[in-house]
Amino acid sequence: xxxxxxxxxxxxxxxxxxxxxxxxxxxxxxxxxxxxxxxxxxxxxxxxxxxxxxxxxxxxxxxxxxxxxxxxxxxxxxxxxxxxxxxxxxxxxxxxxxxxxxxxxxxxxxxxxxxxxxxxxxxxxxxxxxxxxxxxxxxxxxxxxxxxxxxxxxxxxxxxxxxxxxxxxxxxxxxxxxxxxxxxxxxxxxxxxxxxxxxxxxxxxxxxxxxxxxxxxxxxxxxxxxxxxxxxxxxxxxxxxxxxxxxxxxxxxxxxxxxxxxxxxxxxxxxxxxxxxxxxxxxxxxxxxxxxxxxxxxxxxxxxxxxxxxxxxxxxxxxxxxxxxxxxxxxxxxxxxxxxxxxxxxxxxxxxxxxxxxxxxxxxxxxxxxxxxxxxxxxxxxxxxxxxxxxxxxxxxxxxxxxxxxxxxxxxxxxxxxxxxxxxxxxxxxxxxxxxxxxxxxxxxxxxxxxxxxxxxxxxxxxxxxxxxxxxxxxxxxxxxxxxxxxxxxxxxxxxxxxxxxxxxxxxxxxxxxxxxxxxxxxxxxxxxxxxxxxxxxxxxxxxxxxxxxxxxxxxxxxxxxxxxxxxxxx
Amino acid sequence: xxxxxxxxxxxxxxxxxxxxxxxxxxxxxxxxxxxxxxxxxxxxxxxxxxxxxxxxxxxxxxxxxxxxxxxxxxxxxxxxxxxxxxxxxxxxxxxxxxxxxxxxxxxxxxxxxxxxxxxxxxxxxxxxxxxxxxxxxxxxxxxxxxxxxxx
Numbered sequence: 001x002x003x004x005x006x007x008x009x010x011x012x013x014x015x016x017x018x019x020x021x022x023x024x025x026x027x028x029x030x031x032x033x034x035x036x037x038x039x040x041x042x043x044x045x046x047x048x049x050x051x052x053x054x055x056x057x058x059x060x061x062x063x064x065x066x067x068x069x070x071x072x073x074x075x076x077x078x079x080x081x082x083x084x085x086x087x088x089x090x091x092x093x094x095x096x097x098x099x100x101x102x103x104x105x106x107x108x109x110x111x112x113x114x115x116x117x118x119x120x121x122x123x124x125x126x127x128x129x130x131x132x133x134x135x136x137x138x139x140x141x142x143x144x145x146x147x148x149x150x151x152x153x154x155x156x157x158x159x160x161x162x163x164x165x166x167x168x169x170x171x172x173x174x175x176x177x178x179x180x181x182x183x184x185x186x187x188x189x190x191x192x193x194x195x196x197x198x199x200x201x202x203x204x205x206x207x208x209x210x211x212x213x214x215x216x217x218x219x220x221x222x223x224x225x226x227x228x229x230x231x232x233x234x235x236x237x238x239x240x241x242x243x244x245x246x247x248x249x250x251x252x253x254x255x256x257x258x259x260x261x262x263x264x265x266x267x268x269x270x271x272x273x274x275x276x277x278x279x280x281x282x283x284x285x286x287x288x289x290x291x292x293x294x295x296x297x298x299x300x301x302x303x304x305x306x307x308x309x310x311x312x313x314x315x316x317x318x319x320x321x322x323x324x325x326x327x328x329x330x331x332x333x334x335x336x337x338x339x340x341x342x343x344x345x346x347x348x349x350x351x352x353x354x355x356x357x358x359x360x361x362x363x364x365x366x367x368x369x370x371x372x373x374x375x376x377x378x379x380x381x382x383x384x385x386x387x388x389x390x391x392x393x394x395x396x397x398x399x400x401x402x403x404x405x406x407x408x409x410x411x412x413x414x415x416x417x418x419x420x421x422x423x424x425x426x427x428x429x430x431x432x433x434x435x436x437x438x439x440x441x442x443x444x445x446x447x448x449x450x451x452x453x454x455x456x457x458x459x460x461x462x463x464x465x466x467x468x469x470x471x472x473x474x475x476x477x478x479x480x481x482x483x484x485x486x487x488x489x490x491x492x493x494x495x496x497x498x499x500x501x502x503x504x505x506x507x508x509x510x511x512x513x514x515x516x517x518x519x520x521x522x523x524x525x526x527x528x529x530x531x532x533x534x535x536x537x538x539x540x541x542x543x544x545x546x547x548x549x550x551x552x553x554x555x556x557x558x559x560x561x562x563x564x565x566x567x568x569x570x571x
Numbered sequence: 572x573x574x575x576x577x578x579x580x581x582x583x584x585x586x587x588x589x590x591x592x593x594x595x596x597x598x599x600x601x602x603x604x605x606x607x608x609x610x611x612x613x614x615x616x617x618x619x620x621x622x623x624x625x626x627x628x629x630x631x632x633x634x635x636x637x638x639x640x641x642x643x644x645x646x647x648x649x650x651x652x653x654x655x656x657x658x659x660x661x662x663x664x665x666x667x668x669x670x671x672x673x674x675x676x677x678x679x680x681x682x683x684x685x686x687x688x689x690x691x692x693x694x695x696x697x698x699x700x701x702x703x704x705x706x707x708x709x710x711x712x713x714x715x716x717x718x719x720x721x722x
Contacts, residue, residue: 142650159668167661
């Protein structure tokens with residue numbers, strides 16, 4: 001019984017809280033940001049606890065399932081959790097939690113719609129993870145996408161470029177969703193059911209498999225597999241920093257999760273699907289990492305790597321072995337956290353210094369030791385260096401490829417890892433490395449004073465004079481909006497009176513007020529550090545990850561327990 | 572057969588419109604493509620079964636329609652409608668964003684000038700990035716969010 005409640009909660013709870021928040025906001029004319037903030041964090045935390053409980057239950061061999069309202073199988077909205085969905089659910093809720101906290105630091109949560117929208121989006125993702133019905137999968141994916149259309153530009157100034165990116169994003173996803181819907185219709189026409197449990201038991205007729213190809217194609221577009229990746233970097237580039245971090249954990253990964261699920265249930269032995277997925281995965285990994293070479297902005301580099309890492313996941317899926325699937329699960333769970341941490345570092349840099357351009361940053365390791373540590377940990381995990389969690393994931397993938405005799409695949413994966421390392425070193429070198437004296441370039445950043453926060457005022461004082469006066473923040477009358485939205489006077493103004501001379505900055509920003517205190521600073525740099533540390537812990541304790549991965553892969557390779565649970569016990 | 576033709580015509584028209592220039596054609600194209608999904612899912616329940624899918628409500632001799640695809644379509648239509656409206660909102664905003672461009676351009680020019688003087692020797696990398704940054708920094712939070720209504 002309790003298992004049933006647990007399965008429903010991740011979907012229902014965020015939706016209820018989101019609805020309540022919107023109501024409260026309507027009733028109180030604007031509502032209280034603190035209330036929304038805490039409601040979001042508590043709700044997501046609760047989902048995380050539920051996910052943990054589900055993981056414990058499913059690892060014990062149970063498959064908690066529920067048909068909402070007690071309707072007959074095939075008609076009811078069926079939800080079920082196995083090890084795979086529980087593990088991903090846990091990782092996703094951690095990312096959302098960290099993202100919501102981070103949004104406090106970047107000031108994005110001043111938009112009152114942020115928390116409700118993120119909660120609805122999370123509910124959609126949770127539903128897509130747990131559903132056992134093809135059409136409900138479509139609905140949950142839409143439930144995830146519709147808030148993301150709004151979140152993309154939430155609180156951002158609507159320039160032409162941004163709106164064009166939003167148009168691209170909506171169009172691509174609408175097209176992919178239409179293809180998915182057509183696929184669902186064809187599956188229903190071919191088989192007379194859209195319940196995944198019944199489909200898994202049914203005969204894989206050519207008509208049905210044609211429809212399944214359509215479904216896979218649609219999800220390929222949603223998870224940004226090459227050649228359907230073009231929308232990703234263009235649209236993510238315009239979103240707010242915390243929003244990008246949340247997107248990275250939720251949107252493309254849901255595409256991958258759905259692919260894994262459909263592959264396990266609807267693709268029979270001897271199908272051409274794994275071979276195609278393998279090739280697409282390898283191409284995606286290579287193209288993604290090469291895309292990153294040409295980028296000169298921290299976030300843009302990281303988003304390009306997102307494409308590359310999706311390639312890893314698809315490659316593991318394309319191996320079509322249990323070991324490969326286990327590696328995919330391990331990789332996915334840790335990668336979601338790592339990429340979110342990296343994007344949050346980029347977001348914190350953008351918030352502090354008003355830019356993510358590599359040319360404008362440098363030598364930050366002294367000023368931002370916390371961010372530097374978070375970046376180092378998570379970048380190592382992204383590359384796959386021991387002892388981080390990325391190593392466990394990549395080792396699993398390469399080993400699985402090797403065990404299968406696919407040496408080319410293994411070699412490509414290692415080579416892409418090396419290129420990822422080069423790319424991360426580039427970021428490290430351009431953003432964090434270098435002597436502190438080489439940092440004057442940063443005084444040009446709008447937050448000449450904001451840069452003072454972690455350092456003692458004396459250092460800032462020592463640095464600023466080296467910058468030409470015309471470039472210092474306070475020296476430009478036109479810099480008002482610029483500096484304000486970029487990073488504001490920064491925490492320094494609240495604490496260090498000496499740094500508070502930039503009156504024009506403060507005047508130009510209504511933004512700065514929400515970012516002045518100690519809490520915001522913690523909210524800004526805390527989440528990436530925690531996630532980065534988590535990557536280290538998960539790497540050192542990689543055994544647990546491997547156990548979860550193996551159990552999840554077992555459940556996916558032989559879905560009979562899952563099928564029995566969702567079809568109401570009928571074997 | 573009629574349904575198949577209808578789907579084919581809608582899909583062809585929708586695809587053609589989406590591929591053309593012009594924001595409104597994009598939207599109409601997506602409306603047509605949405606109809607492709609609608610008609611196709613409806614047809615998946617069997618085109619010859621047209622009876623009211625309520626027991627005891629329709630004439631006896633007509634086979635009952637399949638209620639499941641109808642429920643699907645109802646959901647899908649609502650979703651497609653919401654997203655279409657949102658897309659229209661984005662396009663509309665894009666048109667009116669033109670008025671802000673002068674201010675944008677000022678910030679951009681200033682930013683680019685500064686960026687160029689800053690890295691005079693290594694200015695190889697595109698000014699478009701500088702523009703992005705400028706746009707970011709010029710960003711003030713939009714008043715309200717007109718997109719939420721659509722969702």
